Amino acid sequence: MQDERATALLSNTSLARRAWEIRRKAIRMGEVQGQGYVGQALGIADVLAVSYFHALHLRPHEPEWEGRDRFLLSIGHYAIALYAALIEAGILPEAELETYGTDDSRLPMSGMAAYTPGMEITGGSLGQGLGIGVGMALGLRAKGNPAFVYNLMSDGELGEGSTWEAAMSAAHHKLGNLICIVDFNDQQADGKSTEMLCAEPLQDKWAAFGWHVQRVDGNDIPALVRAFDAARALAEPRPRVIVCDTVMCKGVPFLESREITHFVRVEPDEWQQALAVLDAGRPD
Amino acid sequence: MTIAHHRYDPHRKWQPRPAPKPGEAARTSAMIASLAAEGYETVSAPFGQALVAEARRNDRIVGLTADLSKYTDLHVFAEAFPDRFHQMGMAEQVMISAAAGMAREGFVPFATTYAVFASRRAYDFIAMAIAEEYLPVKIVCALPGLTTGYGPSHQATEDLAIFRGLPNLTIVDPCDAIDVAEAVPAIAAHPGPVYMRLLRGKVPSVIRRHCPDYRFELGKARLLRDGSDALVIASGFMTMRALDAAVALERDGISVAVLHCPTIKPLDTETILAEAGKTGRLVVTAENHTRIGGLGEAVAATLLTHGVAPTFRMIGLPDQFLDAGALPTLHDRYGISTAAVAAQIRGWL
Numbered sequence: 001m002q003d004e005r006a007t008a009l010l011s012n013t014s015l016a017r018r019a020w021e022i023r024r025k026a027i028r029m030g031e032v033q034g035q036g037y038v039g040q041a042l043g044i045a046d047v048l049a050v051s052y053f054h055a056l057h058l059r060p061h062e063p064e065w066e067g068r069d070r071f072l073l074s075i076g077h078y079a080i081a082l083y084a085a086l087i088e089a090g091i092l093p094e095a096e097l098e099t100y101g102t103d104d105s106r107l108p109m110s111g112m113a114a115y116t117p118g119m120e121i122t123g124g125s126l127g128q129g130l131g132i133g134v135g136m137a138l139g140l141r142a143k144g145n146p147a148f149v150y151n152l153m154s155d156g157e158l159g160e161g162s163t164w165e166a167a168m169s170a171a172h173h174k175l176g177n178l179i180c181i182v183d184f185n186d187q188q189a190d191g192k193s194t195e196m197l198c199a200e201p202l203q204d205k206w207a208a209f210g211w212h213v214q215r216v217d218g219n220d221i222p223a224l225v226r227a228f229d230a231a232r233a234l235a236e237p238r239p240r241v242i243v244c245d246t247v248m249c250k251g252v253p254f255l256e257s258r259e260i261t262h263f264v265r266v267e268p269d270e271w272q273q274a275l276a277v278l279d280a281g282r283p284d
Numbered sequence: 285m286t287i288a289h290h291r292y293d294p295h296r297k298w299q300p301r302p303a304p305k306p307g308e309a310a311r312t313s314a315m316i317a318s319l320a321a322e323g324y325e326t327v328s329a330p331f332g333q334a335l336v337a338e339a340r341r342n343d344r345i346v347g348l349t350a351d352l353s354k355y356t357d358l359h360v361f362a363e364a365f366p367d368r369f370h371q372m373g374m375a376e377q378v379m380i381s382a383a384a385g386m387a388r389e390g391f392v393p394f395a396t397t398y399a400v401f402a403s404r405r406a407y408d409f410i411a412m413a414i415a416e417e418y419l420p421v422k423i424v425c426a427l428p429g430l431t432t433g434y435g436p437s438h439q440a441t442e443d444l445a446i447f448r449g450l451p452n453l454t455i456v457d458p459c460d461a462i463d464v465a466e467a468v469p470a471i472a473a474h475p476g477p478v479y480m481r482l483l484r485g486k487v488p489s490v491i492r493r494h495c496p497d498y499r500f501e502l503g504k505a506r507l508l509r510d511g512s513d514a515l516v517i518a519s520g521f522m523t524m525r526a527l528d529a530a531v532a533l534e535r536d537g538i539s540v541a542v543l544h545c546p547t548i549k550p551l552d553t554e555t556i557l558a559e560a561g562k563t564g565r566l567v568v569t570a571e572n573h574t575r576i577g578g579l580g581e582a583v584a585a586t587l588l589t590h591g592v593a594p595t596f597r598m599i600g601l602p603d604q605f606l607d608a609g610a611l612p613t614l615h616d617r618y619g620i621s622t623a624a625v626a627a628q629i630r631g632w633l
Contacts, residue, residue, distance in 0.1 A: 113417060120388070125412040131378040132413055135385020135393075138370060142346075143389065162409070165378035172373070 019049035025084035031271035039264035041081035074129020079111035127160025156188035171210025218244025324488035327461035332360025334468035356396035384413035399425035399440030428481035429572030445577025466500035511541035575600035
């Protein structure tokens with residue numbers, strides 16, 4: 001049984017290379033539309049690489065395999081990043097990248113379950129993913145299914161009251177099969193998250209709600225691997241959260257240094273420049 | 285233009301209310317008001333009983349509540365199936381989200397709370413996590429419309445208006461214990477999401493006394509009695525009011541037909557058009573809901589769209605936050621008691 005659940009995605013390709021591929025595909029999708037949440041995609045690429053190519057049990061050609069780990073994208077506007085990961089994982093064909101955000105595409109700009117293989121939920125109305133994750137974790141437990149539920153949420157979603165209803169609920173129901181990943185890039189629509197509605201001290205909050213808490217540099221792949229391994233291996237029947245401090249636009253310094261905004265502005269000629277910067281630093 | 289009760293009025297705030305007259309029975313504005321005292325036999329917890337029966341046949345059914353199992357009759361299910369019951373606490377948003385998650389994992393969740401909390405507090409979660417995804421979550425809510433004297437915090441006078449605009453959602457407004465009990469297997473079998481208004485506790489058994497072969501059918505309206513002067517199209521317990529008013533008016537030589545329309549959405553437009561299209565009758569809608577956005581407007585739009593233009597009137601709650609008080613008082617005050625329904629119809633003829 002354990003063998004069958006082994007991830008099909010382990011390979012000799014390094015996680016750094018996977019993250020690089022995710023960044024590259026996100027930039028290419030951004031170029032298709034001339035816009036997109038590429039700042040977030042570049043920032044979360046390392047987390048997605050570790051999720052899809054180290055932690056998650058998946059069958060790329062069977063996206064609804066009952067034994068899969070569920071990965072919920074609560075932040076629907078990060079779809080550009082998840083599509084890149086799903087393409088890299090072989091769940092979506094690479095050719096569809098060119099359809100990003102176009103009419104009748106399976107890759108709409110905000111992620112929706114009915115559109116895209118591998119997109120577990122419709123996110124975007126922020127603060128909903130974790131609660132849905134609670135229900136899926138309850139359901140998996142009732143079925144005796146050992147799969148994990150991962151919920152990827154943003155720091156902005158920490159302001160939604162429903163996030164904390166779900167956090168309290170997950171601990172109350174002892175959902176050891178639920179792992180929440182918080183992308184803490186300290187950026188939301190109107191400015192820095194910590195200046196909009198500050199959620200700090202964040203580890204203390206999650207711990208007080210009954211969660212196992214880790215906080216790591218979300219652009220440090222070895223640290224992420226250790227955190228995901230620890231979250232999966234924990235024996236206690238408690239939900240687990242990994243707060244990932246990430247840098248918007250990571251990997252493309254001229255965008256990183258730009259005045260950071262929720263929706264980073266990229267000029268038409270800069271998409272190719274961004275790809276060139278990435279290509280110059282291609283990992284093995 | 286006078287708009288009553290819409291704005292804060294400092295003079296109204298402490299306005300004395302008349303004390304009961306000597307000998308007048310003390311009336312209650314209690315939360316747990318019941319429709320039991322309507323002269324009909326009652327059934328205890330028809331929803332809970334029916335859900336247990338259905339859950340014995342269907343092991344995918346689970347129950348969730350937001351701290352209101354005892355007040356939505358879900359405690360009957362919880363006692364029968366403790367492992368399939370999930371107490372989510374006083375947290376409606378996570379209850380709805382979790383119900384969506386369980387539906388994604390193959391379950392058929394019945395989630396219960398009060399209608400005000402589902403419609404007002406959890407709407408976005410119902411819209412995005414359940415309706416947009418066409419998940420088979422059954423949201424079953426007590427205290428619809430004016431069924432509590434507790435005041436606007438608990439009176440869901442606009443729940444149908446809120447939910448009618450939501451694509452994919454089927455909406456059921458049952459009249460009595462038979463409707464509630466027979467709706468349970470019907471909505472469990474329906475592949476999509478459902479919002480059902482719940483009558484709980486001791487629920488009168490009404491329709492079969494007037495129409496012995498009545499059965500609830502999801503999506504179908506049913507003519508319960510025919511009549512030549514007026515046609516009342518009603519849902520929820522207003523069908524009971526319409527039937528009782530029809531009996532009373534019959535004594536005055538007024539002949540009233542009653543069309544029961546327990547599925548608000550999708551509306552059984554075929555039956556409604558067939559009945560309303562019979563010429564020479566006043567057509568009246570009757571609903572336990574504000575006259576804005578509920579059954580009445582749905583019927584009106586149907587008739588007008590199809591060029592059917594009878595004399596048309598609507599019985600329902602006014603566009604106000606309603607008073608606290610005893611239900612019989614309030615039903616009289618807002619025109620949805622049997623006497624008030626009969627008087628309105630008589631006045632329009």
